[in-house]
Amino acid sequence: MLTDRPQSYGWLTIALHWISALLIPAVFGIGFYMVDLSYYDEGYHTLPALHVSLGLLVGFLTLVRIVWRLGQKGNPKALPEHGFWIRLASSSMKYAFYVMIVVMIVTGYLINTAKGDPALFFDWFGIPATWQLGPDGVDLAGEIHNIVGWLIIILAGLHAAAGLLHHFVIRDRTLKRMLRPDRTES
Amino acid sequence: MKKTIAALTLSSLGLASVPALAADYVIDTEGAHASIHFEIQHLGYSWLLGRFNDFEGTFSYDPEDVAASKVNVTIDPASVDSNHAERDKHLRGSDFLHVEKYPEASFVSTGITNIEDGGEEFDIVGNLTLHGVTKEITIEAEKVGEGKDPWGGYRAGFEGSTEIRLKDFGIDYNLGPASEVVDLELHVEGVRQ
Numbered sequence A: 001m002l003t004d005r006p007q008s009y010g011w012l013t014i015a016l017h018w019i020s021a022l023l024i025p026a027v028f029g030i031g032f033y034m035v036d037l038s039y040y041d042e043g044y045h046t047l048p049a050l051h052v053s054l055g056l057l058v059g060f061l062t063l064v065r066i067v068w069r070l071g072q073k074g075n076p077k078a079l080p081e082h083g084f085w086i087r088l089a090s091s092s093m094k095y096a097f098y099v100m101i102v103v104m105i106v107t108g109y110l111i112n113t114a115k116g117d118p119a120l121f122f123d124w125f126g127i128p129a130t131w132q133l134g135p136d137g138v139d140l141a142g143e144i145h146n147i148v149g150w151l152i153i154i155l156a157g158l159h160a161a162a163g164l165l166h167h168f169v170i171r172d173r174t175l176k177r178m179l180r181p182d183r184t185e186s
Numbered sequence B: 001m002k003k004t005i006a007a008l009t010l011s012s013l014g015l016a017s018v019p020a021l022a023a024d025y026v027i028d029t030e031g032a033h034a035s036i037h038f039e040i041q042h043l044g045y046s047w048l049l050g051r052f053n054d055f056e057g058t059f060s061y062d063p064e065d066v067a068a069s070k071v072n073v074t075i076d077p078a079s080v081d082s083n084h085a086e087r088d089k090h091l092r093g094s095d096f097l098h099v100e101k102y103p104e105a106s107f108v109s110t111g112i113t114n115i116e117d118g119g120e121e122f123d124i125v126g127n128l129t130l131h132g133v134t135k136e137i138t139i140e141a142e143k144v145g146e147g148k149d150p151w152g153g154y155r156a157g158f159e160g161s162t163e164i165r166l167k168d169f170g171i172d173y174n175l176g177p178a179s180e181v182v183d184l185e186l187h188v189e190g191v192r193q
Helices: A011-034 A043-070 A084-112 A135-169 B002-012 B085-092
Strands: A119-121 A125-127 B023-027 B034-042 B046-052 B055-061 B070-075 B105-116 B121-130 B133-148 B154-165 B181-192
Touching: A011 A043, A011 A135, A043 A084, A043 A119, A084 A119, A084 A135, A084 B085, A135 B085, B023 B154, B055 B181, B105 B133, B121 B154
Parallel strands: none
Antiparallel strands: A119 A125, B023 B055, B023 B181, B034 B046, B034 B181, B055 B070, B070 B105, B105 B121, B121 B133, B133 B154, B154 B181
16 A cells, blocks of 8 residues: 555555645745745745745655655556557656756755855754855856746646546546555555 | 157156156956955844955056046956855845846046045045946045065055945835945055056
8 A cells, every 4th residue: 555556556655746746836836925025024034944944845755756666666557548648748747847846956955055054954954065156056046946946837737737637538547546546456 | 768768858858748657556356455345234233244256447546646546446246245145146136236137337436536644545536337327426545555565566555435325226125224325345456567
């Protein structure tokens, strides 16, 4: 039930998927809102700190997710009724998400630590600075962070629409497989 | 050589009025014997200090004729450094310096006034261009010293300060009533050419 099977996802994969599905739009929303805060807004300092902390959390979860998925031997297999184009579209979307999330974590970290201060995970611990960017590098990282952030949200919208399409229009098990493991499979 | 002798002869005879030749100096940014600092109040509770790391400039100065002095400095506003990565990013952005649109700031002197203390203290009037806006400002300057350096050169150094209202230069991000004015402090040492 915990691990992925040929026909269905296990609980850990399902949990990681849905936590990410909540967390990533939340981090985006905070980021989108915080950049326009004025100096006298209450969240001027707290929201950027929260954005960094939750962004790091996405980073940790994504790391766990990548390692975990690598250990699942390619399970579950694609649904047999899905042809070449659906498989290509869905798997390229999946890899694009991994790449984009990693880009977001790396650029966010580089902006945050550019002066040598650690990236703080709440009040708990900090990830030390390593490669310190100069001003041009920080601004470039900022632009990438902005563009890729929007790209993730737009593609996540398409990804969600595709899930609903599979469930309500094509009426296959794509979405159901991401809701709970198949009990008949052991 | 002949011309020089001719000029000397003429001037010594008082037949030609040779203007006092102000010495030209290049600001020693290469050796970092120059810096441009700014100070702004934080909420009215403390001073925040920062600096512009990249700039270059020249000046001419003749202690015999201080009024003929000139100074010309260009600053890269993207080099703003307040020792805080995200604040510096914010300062470079469109809320403040907007360096992408206005990649250069400069000061070009137009005249020297209020010469005091035997030419050691004076006001430099000139045009400051910042954030795409050019305005006349006055820098109160003071000579720190001048003379030979140990490596065969000749140097002169000054310090100067002025204050500007951010709004005058089109920067109107609200930092609060205590933080509308920025003090600029300049320390320059020039190597005579």
